[in-house]
Amino acid sequence: MTRVIEPQPKILEIALYQGGQSKIAGMDNTIKLSSNENPFGTPDSAKTAFSKASHQLHRYPNTDHSALRQAIGDVHGLNPQQIICGVGSDEIITFLCQAYAGVGDEVIHTEHGFAMYRISTLAAGATPICVPERERVVDVDAILSACTDKTKLVFVANPANPTGTMIGQREVSRLADGLPPQAILVLDGAYAEYVEAFDGGAALIETRDNVVMTRTFSKMYGLGGTRIGWGYGPQEIIDTLNRVRGPFNLSEPQLAAAEAAVKDRDWVEKCREDNTRLRAWLAEALMEHGVPSDTSCANFILARFIDDAEAESCDEFLKSNGILVRRVAGYGLPNCLRITVGDEASCRRVAHVIGQFLEQSR
Numbered sequence: 553m554t555r556v557i558e559p560q561p562k563i564l565e566i567a568l569y570q571g572g573q574s575k576i577a578g579m580d581n582t583i584k585l586s587s588n589e590n591p592f593g594t595p596d597s598a599k600t601a602f603s604k605a606s607h608q609l610h611r612y613p614n615t616d617h618s619a620l621r622q623a624i625g626d627v628h629g630l631n632p633q634q635i636i637c638g639v640g641s642d643e644i645i646t647f648l649c650q651a652y653a654g655v656g657d658e659v660i661h662t663e664h665g666f667a668m669y670r671i672s673t674l675a676a677g678a679t680p681i682c683v684p685e686r687e688r689v690v691d692v693d694a695i696l697s698a699c700t701d702k703t704k705l706v707f708v709a710n711p712a713n714p715t716g717t718m719i720g721q722r723e724v725s726r727l728a729d730g731l732p733p734q735a736i737l738v739l740d741g742a743y744a745e746y747v748e749a750f751d752g753g754a755a756l757i758e759t760r761d762n763v764v765m766t767r768t769f770s771k772m773y774g775l776g777g778t779r780i781g782w783g784y785g786p787q788e789i790i791d792t793l794n795r796v797r798g799p800f801n802l803s804e805p806q807l808a809a810a811e812a813a814v815k816d817r818d819w820v821e822k823c824r825e826d827n828t829r830l831r832a833w834l835a836e837a838l839m840e841h842g843v844p845s846d847t848s849c850a851n852f853i854l855a856r857f858i859d860d861a862e863a864e865s866c867d868e869f870l871k872s873n874g875i876l877v878r879r880v881a882g883y884g885l886p887n888c889l890r891i892t893v894g895d896e897a898s899c900r901r902v903a904h905v906i907g908q909f910l911e912q913s914r
């Protein structure tokens with residue numbers, strides 16, 4: 553018998569996600585600035601809640617996440633019924649693609665957009681459509697003109713990764729209002745906490761039935777290792793996503809840690825302030841070395857080098873000095889390096905080493 557075992561069409565078009573490097577062979581004290589993690593780690597409140605939950609590991613977890621949804625709702629002023637929790641915001645992205653996009657449908661992401669949009673689109677059998685940005689900023693008109701009667705989802709991260717740029721609420725509204733009737737706008741707010749007084753787009757959802765927001769505990773809340781995120785949207789869409797969500801997708805320690813973290817408002821304040829200050833310092837220090845970056849609204853900056861070769865050798869030089877940053881050639885930015893804003897010592901160190909590199913190379 554000749555077997556004809558084949559995966560679903562499009563699955564083999566998926567290029568494996570490349571995470572930020574975390575180790576350099578033969579080096580112990582590396583500075584990791586490659587994955588936009590919180591340099592201050594996880595809040596103690598969340599660690600305590602996580603360990604406490606470990607006493608009940610033999611029990612199945614709660615399936616409706618009501619306590620966490622209530623806590624998120626209280627903190628952000630949102631209706632808990634319209635919140636869904638997932639294994640990172642990545643899982644919410646997966647649910648959206650699975651529930652709304654299939655073979656023959658189109659899903660829009662932008663030129664330098666986050667890799668998971670394309671991956672989840674292909675996994676659902678749908679067709680990813682890549683729309684150009686304007687100077688590393690999401691271009692609403694370009695997105696609107698790329699829409700067709702097959703467009704089901706439009707993914708925009710605001711602030712965006714890896715560019716760090718943002719578009720204003722007026723532009724976001726114009727995008728939502730200009731979409732064809734069958735399309736959903738997904739606002740990925742992974743970095744929303746870093747923007748003071750920004751709701752990630754939540755207010756838009758109150759008055760529209762075609763916008764969903766995703767959020768994560770992986771960045772500001774320092775819980776990337778435990779994988780938890782959430783989505784907020786119109787009731788009908790959230791109810792639909794809950795049908796494809798596995799009943800036990802989150803464990804009790806995950807739920808407990810996230811609930812404690814979201815209630816820890818002092819943590820958010822402190823981390824945002826430190827990030828804003830150190831981000832400005834880092835951008836300025838690199839500028840003084842002749843390395844510009846766009847004004848970033850997130851917890852990283854995108855440093856632009858003269859060309860691809862310079863970015864690559866600078867990355868190698870940083871590695872040989874025990875510093876890991878992120879090459880973003882796969883995001884159409886081969887002359888750039890994405891550098892997470894670390895603590896003060898790491899910021900000073902990365903700026904110093906880049907300065908050394910340029911002194912000997914330019």
Ligand SMILES: *Cc1c(COP(=O)(O)O)cnc(C)c1O
Pocket residue numbers: 588639640641642643666709712713740742767768769770771776779780781
């Ligand atoms: C880091 C990041 C996420 C978060 O993913 P999780 O699955 O929640 O860890 C989502 N979107 C963007 C643009 C990101 O950079």
